[in-house]
Amino acid sequence: MKVLIIGLNHKTADVEIRERLAFNGQKLEEGVFGLKNIPEVREVAVLSTCNRVEIYTCVGNTAVASENIKNFLSRFHSINRPDFEKSLYLHSGADAVRHILRVASSLDSMVVGEPQILGQIKDTFDFALSKKTTGVLLNKLMKKAISTAKRVRTETKIAENAVSISFAAVELAKKIFTDLAGKAFMLLGAGEMAELAARHLLNNEVKDVMVVNRTYETGCKLAKEFNGKAVRFEEFLHELVHADIIICSTGAPTYVLHKEQMQKVMKERKYRPVFIIDISVPRNIDPEINKIENVYLYDVDDLQEVVDTNIHGRKIEAEKAETIVAEEVEKFIKWLSALDSVPTIVALRQKAEEIKKEELEKLTGKFPDMSETHLKAVEYMATAIVNKLIHPPTVALKEDSEDRDELIAMIEKLYDINGDYNEE
């Protein structure tokens, strides 16, 4: 029994291939059952997201199973093998364990540390459980993957910081205002960039939206979309007093807001904090404004810098996470290899018990008038001999040693037993 993972992701396959191999909707159930019926495949679970398709299996013979799975994929998705084969990666044994633990911990994601993948792994696991396509091994592996991901989440700061400009802006806004609900919002310029940034912030249910634009009509249109009101450009200074968050992207060649103007506004606001995001290039807001008390002005470069620092931070955290993953892989492999020898131990004991039973039966056949007491004594002796004889090999099998596989093979040969893994 070996863990085998066959899959592809955003690094190995472009979106076209990923789409064609995806197990969407109804295809997932069909696919999982189809895979389960492949010879040499004993357990299976399928993860299918927009960035990756991965098939987690427990197989007998790795080479045969992987061939079969590839053929199945080709047939199932009606795609020629050469078209997707080079995009596939195969992991087996410890490598496979490491891979699934890294995937669940979001170390293999396009944006390292993004949180969705863990949920997707959980869904994969739940689905497999409900369809009963997994067994002891994969169940344990999936649980391990989930617990490792949780450990990574709590012990490192991998998912802590925003890694896109708009999320960085939202995050900053939340460090200035506790929550954005009830905050008044001004869009200075109705350009595409401003609109995009606004949408991100508006998810957080800000209260009022004011849209300022040189062309009043364009402003009106956008304001309608946000359920806000349009403000004429000439009047925006008056309305500025009410705005808690300002997103500026006017495309003007010079500053549209100067320090002196802002100072006046702040005084009128009684210095309640203001967060200004200037995403226009060239900048539309005098950078000196950041020096005014309780005004927090960030331009595109500032935000980009925040994002860069965060990405760098995530990389450092990812290294810590890799150590955690390595630890957990080791634990799992230990469990796995102990599992390897269990069937052999069981078979060995079974064989010994059988011999004992046979010989006792022969004995009672030969001496039918043996007294109950004597029979008990003989039985007792036989049990003792059996136990003493199988004790050393059992201990050796349970020990965690390098050459356990050889040992298993040797003992199976010596005692003429077959410890093939049995699901029941």
Add this chain to the structure above:
Amino acid sequence: MGTLLFELALTAYFTAAIISLRDIFRGSRESSKLLLFITGAGFLLHSVSIIYRYIAVGHLPITSMHEASSFFAWCIVLLFFFLEYRYKIGIMSSFILPVVFILMLSSSILPREIRPLSPALQSYWLGIHAFLAFLGNAAFAVAFGTGIMYLLQEHYLKSKHLSGLFQRLPSIQVLDEINYKMINLGFPLLTLAIITGALWSESAWGNYWRWDPKEVWSMITWFIYALVLHVRLTAGWRGKRAAILSIIGFSVVLFTFFGVNLLLKSLHSF
């Protein structure tokens, strides 16, 4: 027994202060749970030790520096738990528990013997007057802690250098809000403490105001916090300025508390 409880509480606060300081560099949800548990245990032990002392001396135990520091610390922890319950800002412990520990430590090294209370002070006013004053000062201590947090977070935001504690500190709005609320709580308590003190003084000595150094410095404290509240409402001195003022205010509180007793001759010194 009371001593043992006090020592145990001191140990708990010490542990909590160490964990909370370590949290500044590396904190997790587990450690903050542990922290609350230890502080909670310390608080219980501390409360019982104060009750013991109360029974032993027969009045609110605040008439020696040992008792006063201990009671001051107790009031701060009380407010800390209230705020933790209300706002759940884990990192706040790092800015408050060390203050608690320092107060407890100074309490533990100060002489603990029970001295008879001078007849003038034997009055039911003692409990009321002192409790109001201590709780008020504790509120100012918490305002001081959040003031420091505010300045830190404001610095991160202004400098655009979002490292260190930036993620763990709450928004400046919340910090400003707590700071304001604490001063808003401390100020009336201090006012009432001064009024009850004056009434007591009148009934004991026949005059409301005796120019005792403690009285004078309490009045200075009162003026500072009155100013903090006034300029906030009229001139919009919120945020950074309020934070700085609350830090200055607390330094004066500490001087009134320790300095007057140690350096100046006062009816309030022990």
